[in-house]
Amino acid sequence: DAKTTQPPSMDCAEGRAANLPCNHSTISGNEYVYWYRQIHSQGPQYIIHGLKNNETNEMASLIITEDRKSSTLILPHATLRDTAVYYCIVRVVMNYGGSQGNLIFGKGTKLSVKP
């Protein structure tokens, strides 16, 4: 079972920031927080990941609380093309190619960006 809890859906106005929350209260010390998104009729796409520090890349920012029990994915200026299902996943990264680091997807948050 997925170890994260996300709201099933959210709306965001085009051009505004989209803040997608994720609860992972049982996260272990060796687990990272990963975000993927899946646009309709496409495979999931990696967005960003982090351990305990905030992270930023060209797609998004990831804010992880100090206790690591929750995080927020921020799309700073949402566009219509950001409409997708966003998955928050906790994952063991240092697994030497074994199975314990595999991605376990929940149902995610369906983000609808509206004009």
Place this chain on the structure above:
Amino acid sequence: EAGVAQSPRYKIIEKRQSVAFWCNPISGHATLYWYQQILGQGPKLLIQFQNNGVVDDSQLPKDRFSAERLKGVDSTLKIQPAKLEDSAVYLCASSLGPDGRGESREQFFGPGTRLTVL
């Protein structure tokens, strides 16, 4: 860089028939995954290969599903015989093998094959 290729994109069969899906991962990616995504749910891992060896097939229904990656490059997933509940999108993903520190890498997904079993 070419992405993960899958074919066919769509397939409609009747129950009890057989079907096969093909995946060509990104060049150089040692790890290959097959996922099943039922409508309204997130993808579920069926099998993970490292080169041509199976790492994890604990969620693969082995009475009807089989997968192979004989030369450690492309892979096929087969269902025989299909059931109505097998209707889903079958996604293939690949990643580089673990780095020198043992850290897993980002997975890249193909567009998937949508299977409808009637």
